[in-house]
Amino acid sequence: TTATTLTGGEVIAMDQQYVMRAWSKQGQAAMAVEKAEGIYFWDYDGNRYVDMSSLLVNANIGHQHPKVVKAIQEQAEKMCFMAPSYATDVKSLLAKKLVELAGGDMARVFFTNAGADANENAIKMARIATGRTKVFSGYHSYHGATLAASNASGDSRRFAAEIGGASGFVKFSNPSPYRDNLPFETEEALTAFYLKQLGEQIQYEGPYNVAAxxxxxxxxxxxxxAYPKGYLEGVRNLCNSYGIVMICDEVMAGFYRTGTAFAFQQYGFTPDMITFAKGVTSGYVPLGGVIVSEWISEYFTENQLQCGLTYSGHTLACAAGLATLEVYEDENIAANVEKIGVLLKDYLEEMKAKHPCVGDVRTYGLFCGVELVLDKETREPLVPFNTPNRIMPAIYKELKDRGFSTFGRETTISVCPPLTITEAELAEVLPILDEVLTLVDATYL
Ligand code: PLP
Structure with missing residues (x-):
């Protein structure tokens, strides 16, 4: 049997029998997808879904963009892969472009396969360059599923990686202002409180033991x-005080998701390293990496870089990345994010005012979340923290049955459409959210 002759039912049955699917108990049926284009994908029965999460917040330019497909086809005909020790035109050009896009004193790129190994290698480089072990990261975070990236992650997906463990990973309570609900009158006072807490924890751990x-x-x-105003700049200052490497994980937030090429560019600081993946190729071919600043680059000019991957700088992936970056520029995606972002923000604020179940909406460009609560006053979440429940899956199913595909963790629904979405496309899909939120109000509150 060849792929093209399989029915949807056969695809599902074979998947159920043979494929190990991420973050799931095995043996459950998955929806089979036959094709994808633009902001849409279709199942085998011809049902159309609007991709309101850009899959895993990676398909930033939507699906099957002809320019990227063509670049992949042309590269595949010319040379699919050359080993990392050789220079190739697409790798050289992409590295130069990424360094320029990051700006500041960013100097070089180490390419990886995706986001987890970008963080894995950034942590390794920080440890080598500082000779220190400890890595601070937040409880409200996800950095990937390999050993170090998983140990650095804050959410419960790290628990399995903690079996047997990895040393030196220190968690801190990074700000989640809506949930924390602290009684400060100004954002400045709130930021000062969070920074004081972090500063103290660094003291308790020994600042000169902290690599990153x-x-x-x-x-x-x-x-x-997003962090409260001044927080990230404060973290930068703490890093400067003790020679700690500041790593910004831009795997999800990068590549115009928040409006600028990288999210840190909307703040008044630059990190020592940026990790990226997802949007760099919009997922057409897997690719990730670490952009390092001048001093890290210089350190590894004097000292050997003890990092390597067979597919570091994969030729086909670099061609896809180069074409994707061209699409961002040629189609002025930044301007579209700004324009559509305002419309989406207004709409979600309207939903918050209208629906008792919407406690908070957070919108940064086309990186948006709708947090569901039982009670707006007390902010009690719709379902208790880190507890298996049928309510959130049921809400995603109601959305999906109406053609609105997305996901989320805990009680926040991600609304992260492809950055290419038009005003008309947005206007067509948003009423589905309103309808389902009405259902949530009536069913669960
Ligand atoms: N970092 C962040 C912020 C992410 O959102 C993710 C994936 O969702 C990762 C790292 C891991 O990336 P990957 O799944 O490509 O390994």
């Missing part, structure tokens, strides 16, 4: 939460 502080510039999977 790893943070998502905007928290993604764990609720789409």
């Amino acid at each position: 502080i790893l943070l998502e510039t905007v928290i993604g999977a764990n609720g789409i939460i």
Whole structure:
């Protein structure tokens, strides 16, 4: 049997029998997808879904963009892969472009296969360059599923990686202002409180034992939460004081998701390293990496870089990355994010005012979250923290049955459409959210 002759039912049955699926008990049926284009994908029965999460917040330019497909086809005909020890045109060009896009004193790129190994290698480089062990990261975070990236992650997906463990990973309670609900009158006072807490924890751990502080510039999977004003700059100052490497994980927030090429560019600081993946190729071919600043680059000019992957700088992936970056520029995606972002923000604020179940909405460009609560006053979440429940899956199913596909963790629904979405496309899909929130109000509150 060849792929093209399989029915949807056969695809599902074979998947159920043979494929090990991420973060799931095995043996459950998955929906089979036959094709994808633009902001849409279709099942084998011809049902159309709007991809309101850009799959895993990676398909930033939507599906099957002809320019990227063509670049992949042309590269495949020319040379699919050359080993990392050789220079190739697409790798050289992409590295130069990424360094320029990051700006500041960013100097070089180490390419990886995806996001987890980007963080894995950033942590390794920080430890080598500082000779220190400890890595600080937040409870509200996800950094990937390999050993170090998983141990650095804050959410419960790290528990399995903690069996047998990895040493030196220190968690701190990174800000989640809506949930924390602290009684400060100004954002400045709130930021000062959070920074004082972090500063104290660094003292308790011994500042000169700390190699790196790893943070998502905007928290993604764990609720789409930006830091309060001045917080990231304060973290930068703490890093400067003690020679700690500041790593910004831009795997989800990067590549125009929040409006700028990288999210940190909307703040007044630059990190020592940026980790990226997802949007760099929009997922067409897996690719990730670490962009390092001048001093890290110089350290590894004097000292050997003890990092390597067979597919570091994979030729086909670099061609896809180069074409994707061209699409961001040629189609002025930044301007579209700004325009559509305002419309989406207004709409979600309207939903918050209208629906008792919406406690908070957070919108940064097209990186948006809708947090569901039982009670707006007390902010009690719709379902208790880290507890298996049928309610959130049922809500995603109601959305999906109506053609609105997305996901989320805990009680925050991600609303992260492809950055190419038009005003008309957005207007067509948003009423589905309103309808389902009405259902949530009536069913669960
Ligand atoms: N970092 C962040 C912020 C992520 O959101 C993810 C994936 O969702 C990762 C790292 C891990 O990336 P990957 O799944 O490509 O290994």
